[in-house]
Amino acid sequence: xxxxxxxxxxxYPSAVEPTLxxxxxxxxxxxxxxxGNNGSGKTTLARIVCGLLxxxxxVISPSFFSVYCAQNATEAPANLFDFAVAYDDxxxxxxxxxxxxxxxxxxFETLSCGQQKRLQVAxxxxxxxxxxxxxxxxxxxxxxxxxTLFVALSQFKGIGVLISHDRELLDKLCTQCLFVANGTANxxxxxxxxxSSQVELERSSALHAKExxxxxxxxxxxxxxxxxxxASRVQARKSGxxxxxxDSDARAKKRGYIVSGQDGKAGKLAxxxxxxxxxxxGKATGIKVEKQYDSNIWLDxxxxxxxxxxxxxxxxxxxxxxxxxxxxLFIGNTDHIGVVGDNGCGKTTLIKKIISSISDxxxxxxxxxxxxxxxxxETVRKIKGLSNSQRGRVLSIVAQLxxxxxxxxxxxxxxxxxxxxxxxAQGMLESPELVVMDEPTNxxxxxxxxxxxxxxxxxxxxxxxxxxxxxxxSSATSxxxxxxxxxxxxxxxxx
Numbered sequence: 415x416x417x418x419x420x421x422x423x424x425x426y427p428s429a430v431e432p433t434l435x436x437x438x439x440x441x442x443x444x445x446x447x448x449x450g451n452n453g454s455g456k457t458t459l460a461r462i463v464c465g466l467l468x469x470x471x472x473v474i475s476p477s478f479f480s481v482y483c484a485q486n487a488t489e490a491p492a493n494l495f496d497f498a499v500a501y502d503d504x505x506x507x508x509x510x511x512x513x514x515x516x517x518x519x520x521x522f523e524t525l526s527c528g529q530q531k532r533l534q535v536a537x538x539x540x541x542x543x544x545x546x547x548x549x550x551x552x553x554x555x556x557x558x559x560x561x562t563l564f565v566a567l568s569q570f571k572g573i574g575v576l577i578s579h580d581r582e583l584l585d586k587l588c589t590q591c592l593f594v595a596n597g598t599a600n601x602x603x604x605x606x607x608x609x610s611s612q613v614e615l616e617r618s619s620a621l622h623a624k625e626x627x628x629x630x631x632x633x634x635x636x637x638x639x640x641x642x643x644x645a646s647r648v649q650a651r652k653s654g655x656x657x658x659x660x661d662s663d664a665r666a667k668k669r670g671y672i673v674s675g676q677d678g679k680a681g682k683l684a685x686x687x688x689x690x691x692x693x694x695x696g697k698a699t700g701i702k703v704e705k706q707y708d709s710n711i712w713l714d715x716x717x718x719x720x721x722x723x724x725x726x727x728x729x730x731x732x733x734x735x736x737x738x739x740x741x742x743l744f745i746g747n748t749d750h751i752g753v754v755g756d757n758g759c760g761k762t763t764l765i766k767k768i769i770s771s772i773s774d775x776x777x778x779x780x781x782x783x784x785x786x787x788x789x790x791x792e793t794v795r796k797i798k799g800l801s802n803s804q805r806g807r808v809l810s811i812v813a814q815l816x817x818x819x820x821x822x823x824x825x826x827x828x829x830x831x832x833x834x835x836x837x838x839a840q841g842m843l844e845s846p847e848l849v850v851m852d853e854p855t856n857x858x859x860x861x862x863x864x865x866x867x868x869x870x871x872x873x874x875x876x877x878x879x880x881x882x883x884x885x886x887x888s889s890a891t892s893x894x895x896x897x898x899x900x901x902x903x904x905x906x907x908x909x
Contacts, residue, residue, distance in 0.1 A: 452831030528757030755897030
């Protein structure tokens with residue numbers, strides 16, 4: 415069993431250039447990883463695979479029953495309530511493997527994003543599709559849940575497509591990887607580490623070839639100019655003797671031949687050099703190397719003049735039927751704080767409580783783990799209303815966060831990862847004194863994650879960071895607030 419895509423092309427209605435162009439791939443049984451920068455077209459291609467989008471051109475065959483597990487954790491699965499009342503062997507097995515409570519389907523909207531993601535995956539697997547596309551399954555989930563998801567997904571025997579920026583999951587699950595960039599797709603065998611090594615080797619080779627071609631072009635340009643000058647000198651000596659000094663028209667015509675290098679042996683050599691130069695220019699132009707942006711970014715913000723942004727007395731924060739106990743909390747004007755804990759422990763609830771307690775005169779940038787459609791629309795509207803210089807600053811930051819600034823504002827094609835970058839870049843213009851980010855690496859490609867890590871680590875103000883990414887927390891924060899289970903629910907421990 416395999417799925418064939420031939421000459422697929424797709425352009426969003428609001429876009430000038432196609433998101434996908436002439437994509438031809440074969441998807442076999444087991445898992446294929448879709449990887450690439452934000453906005454490269456991974457999700458678009460995946461939705462075409464599932465039949466959720468119809469390509470402008472190309473053929474998909476044969477016709478299979480497909481299921482798409484959305485990257486947005488808050489999107490309820492179509493078969494959610496069917497799964498809620500199902501207690502067949504497959505449903506029971508999924509509940510056990512993914513640690514699902516029986517009441518979760520009935521209160522999907524109240525679950526944490528990590529819990530919603532586990533339920534999404536369970537519903538997708540329970541449908542038993544021929545083709546299963548799972549889009550960013552490890553967004554919002556803790557380390558133990560990542561392992562749980564891997565075990566469940568590894569048992570799928572159909573045609574699987576994994577869109578992820580989780581290197582560990584790609585390595586464990588995939589037998590081949592599709593690298594999507596600039597509207598094209600390049601399939602490589604092996605897991606992510608093996609496949610990416612091949613891609614990097616090819617990129618390095620292309621870069622060396624382009625540099626060599628550029629050097630040859632420069633050399634030929636100099637040589638061509640030298641031959642032209644030589645032709646001019648030779649022909650000047652010859653022509654001056656044979657033309658009447660009073661025949662101005664003939665002399666002008668001869669000078670034209672000399673300058674263009676068309677007269678005599680030296681001229682012929684010059685013409686040949688022009689041909690060689692044209693070929694060298696074509697070769698240098700034809701070698702394409704994927705862009706890689708410098709990720710060194712400095713925020714223009716300064717630390718707040720207030721030495722203390724928050725003092726909070728011990729508190730019991732209600733979370734449904736449970737509660738979160740907090741000790742006295744203190745936030746100084748340069749503190750970088752990482753908030754960690756398992757899914758459903760109250761991290762986002764704590765963040766919202768702190769935000770509501772911050773003085774209104776503190777400039778704050780808050781990027782939630784799942785921005786609303788209104789927030790997305792408002793962000794794009796604000797950016798489009800900026801002055802040319804301000805908009806240039808925003809797009810420069812976005813470029814350095816590993817996205818193409820030429821298409822990042824392309825309406826429908828703006829990916830969730832790109833939207834997070836836009837929100838961050840636009841927020842930087844307001845010089846925030848406090849940056850609050852809830853799971854900021856969700857939907858970000860690997861290069862973008864590394865760039866974000868560098869950016870946040872040098873931010874001069876207060877950083878409040880909720881993340882399951884241990885590397886990010888370690889690099890960008892110096893204080894850890896850890897939420898753990900207690901006898902009465904959950905408690906916050908300051909490390």
